Amino acid sequence: QETDLILWDEAVMSSKYNFEAVDRCLKDMMGAVDPTLKTKLFGGKVVVFGGDFRQIIPVVVKGSRADVIAECVSSSDIWSQVQVPQLTENMSVRYAGQEAAALAQKLLAIGDGSNGFKSAVPIEREWLLASDDLPSLIDKVYPSFATETNPISFDGRAILASKNDQVDAINDKAAAIFPGESQVYESC
Structure with missing residues (x-):
């Protein structure tokens, strides 16, 4: 109740139902303190949505294009109350x-x-790999991975994957290339 600002990063990936649920929850919480806040968007809290509609929108399993559009926050009833600044x-x-x-x-x-x-x-030639094996990909993105000692050299580089098993395979292969022993740290 004491929060003044809520930042919602990558909001465009979320279903409109998430926004509507948070809106109802904040209206209930803030309405208990001040009944006039029960009718204000997000209970009168400032909510900043971060994201780019040209990027990833909500996933609707086996949904049509219309289903995906219907799932977007811009299809929600609350959207008419949202102010959208253009950066x-x-x-x-x-x-x-x-x-x-x-x-x-x-x-x-x-x-x-x-x-x-x-x-x-069209994908530019410089972005293409001559081989489709994982070590070639790692070498392309991190050319001196096995010998690099300056962590800053890894800044701005990433290999992205859409599935956790792909991420695990990439991480396992990269860890095998990197010198030294790996250590797993788990939170308590």
Whole structure:
């Protein structure tokens, strides 16, 4: 009840039902303190949604395109009360150099649909691997992985996967390449 601001990162990935449930919960909690807050969006709390609608939207298992759109927060009744500011500068690449800025522009054009391609986007040759095995991928993303001692060299690099078993396989292979013994730390 004492919170003034709620930040909801990657909100566009969440189902509209999540937002509606949080809205009802906050209305109930805050309405107990001040009955006028029972009718205010999110019980009068400021909620900032972070995310990009050009990226990942909610997943609807075996759902049609219409089902996915219906699941989005923008299809919720609360959406009419949301204010959407348009950000104009990509701060994550502001100081990352020209190469990162150029890549960000290409990705933005794809997301906006202004890249000139309607259904398929050609992948640039420099992004392709000659081999499809995991060690080649690791070597492409982390060229000096086995010998690198400066952790900063890993900054800005990542291998992404859509399934946990793929992540586990990548991590296992990378850990086998990296010198030294691995250590697992578990929280108590």
